[in-house]
Amino acid sequence: GDSVTQMEGPVTLxxxxxxxxxxxxxxxxxxxxFWYVQYPGEGLQLLLKxxxxxxxxxxxxxxxxxxxxxxxxxxxxxxxxxxxSAVYFCALSxxxxxxxxxxxxxxxxxxx
Amino acid sequence: GxxxxxxxxxxxxxxxxxxxxxxxxxxxxxxxMFWYRQFPKKSLMLMATSNEGSKATxxxxxxxxxxxxNHASLTxxxxxxxxxxxxxxxFYICSATRSPESIQYFGxxxxxxVL
Numbered sequence: 001g002d003s004v005t006q007m008e009g010p011v012t013l014x015x016x017x018x019x020x021x022x023x024x025x026x027x028x029x030x031x032x033x034f035w036y037v038q039y040p041g042e043g044l045q046l047l048l049k050x051x052x053x054x055x056x057x058x059x060x061x062x063x064x065x066x067x068x069x070x071x072x073x074x075x076x077x078x079x080x081x082x083x084x085s086a087v088y089f090c091a092l093s094x095x096x097x098x099x100x101x102x103x104x105x106x107x108x109x110x111x112x
Numbered sequence: 113g114x115x116x117x118x119x120x121x122x123x124x125x126x127x128x129x130x131x132x133x134x135x136x137x138x139x140x141x142x143x144x145m146f147w148y149r150q151f152p153k154k155s156l157m158l159m160a161t162s163n164e165g166s167k168a169t170x171x172x173x174x175x176x177x178x179x180x181x182n183h184a185s186l187t188x189x190x191x192x193x194x195x196x197x198x199x200x201x202x203f204y205i206c207s208a209t210r211s212p213e214s215i216q217y218f219g220x221x222x223x224x225x226v227l
Contacts, residue, residue, distance in 0.1 A: 032214050043118070043205050043218035044156075089155070093214035099146060100216055104155040 002027045006090045006103035013080055013110050021075040021106045023064075023090035031092040033057075033066055033073040034100065038087040047075075047088070080110045113139050116208050118219025125196055126227055133191045133222045135206030141186035142208035146216065147179075150203040162189045196226045 007022040025031065032051045036044040048057030053068035062077045073090060090103040115138040125131050135145055144163055148156040160181050162168040168181035178200075180192040189208075193200055203223050207216040 034215070036216075036218075041221075043116075043220045044207075044216075045218060046215055049215065091216075095214065099144075099158060099161055100214070102156050107153075 002031070002092060002094060002101045004090050004092055004101050004103035006088075007106050009105075010107040010109060013108070015082055015110055015112050016079045017110075019075070019077040019080045019084075019108070021088055021090075021108070023073045023075065023103060025071050025073065025090075025092050025101075027071075027092055027094055027101075029094045031094045033064070034091040034093070035062070035064055035073070035075050036089040036091060036102075038089065038105070040086070044089060080108070082110045082112055084108060085110045114210065114215075114217045115139055116142075116206065116217045116219045118206050118222055120222060121220060122223045122225075124225045124227065127197050128195055131193045131196055131224060133193075133204055133206070133224075135189045135191070135208070135219050137187045137208045137210075137217070140208075140210045142189075143186075143211040144209050145183060145189040146207045146209075147181060147189075147191050148205045148207070150205060150221070156205065159191075193224065196224070198226045200224065201226045 034049045035047040037047045038044045048059040050057040050066035056065045064075045087105045089105045091100045093100040117136045119134045147159045159174045160168040160170045162183040164186045170176045183189040205221045207218045
C-alpha cells in the first residue's frame with residue numbers, strides 16, 4: 001500500500017538556520033504530494049503541494065520538489081523563524097478528492 | 113476560501129455520556145469528509161471517510177457503533193462518540209475535500225476529555 005516516511009524529530013534549530021525535513025514515499029500510480037503544517041493547538045493547514053514530477057511547491061519561504069526518481073519530497077527553508085515552530089506532515093494522495101496518506105509528523109522548534 | 117469549521121473546540125464530559133462533534137465546510141460543498149484522531153506526539157490516525165448521503169467507511173480497528181458518523185449534507189458531517197470512556201480522550205480532527213482537488217482542508221480540531 002501507499003506509505004510516507006518522514007524524518008524523525010524533534011528538530012531544534014536556531015533562528016535563521018537552514019531547514020531540511022526529509023520525506024520519501026511509496027505509492028501505486030502517480031500521487032500528488034503535500035506538506036501540511038500544524039501549529040500548537042490547531043488543526044492542519046496546507047503549506048505547499050506538487051502534483052507531478054519535477055514540480056516545485058513553495059509558500060512562506062518553504063520549498064519542496066517532487067522527485068520521482070528518488071521518490072522524495074523534502075521540505076526546505078533557507079532561514080527559519082521562531083514562528084515556524086510547528087509540526088510538519090508530509091502526505092500523498094493518489095486519487096482525486098480521495099483520502100491522503102500522512103507521515104508521522106516532524107516537530108520543529110526554532111529558538112531565538 | 114475553503115474554510116472548515118469544527119465545533120466544539122474543547123469538550124469535557126463524564127464517562128458514559130455521548131459527545132457530538134460537528135464539522136462544517138463554510139464556503140464550499142465538500143465531496144468527502146474525513147475524521148482523524150491524533151494522540152499526543154503522534155501522527156494522524158484516519159478513523160473514517162464520509163460521503164454525503166451514504167454510510168461512512170471506517171478504517172480497520174475503528175468501532176463504528178462507538179464512533180457514529182452522519183453526513184447529512186454536502187456541508188456538514190458529525191462524529192458522535194457514544195458512551196465515552198477515558199480512553200476516548202483525544203484530539204479529533206475533521207477535514208474536507210472538494211472535487212476535483214485532493215487537498216484536504218482541516219478543521220481546528222476538538223479536544224475531548226472524558227472524566
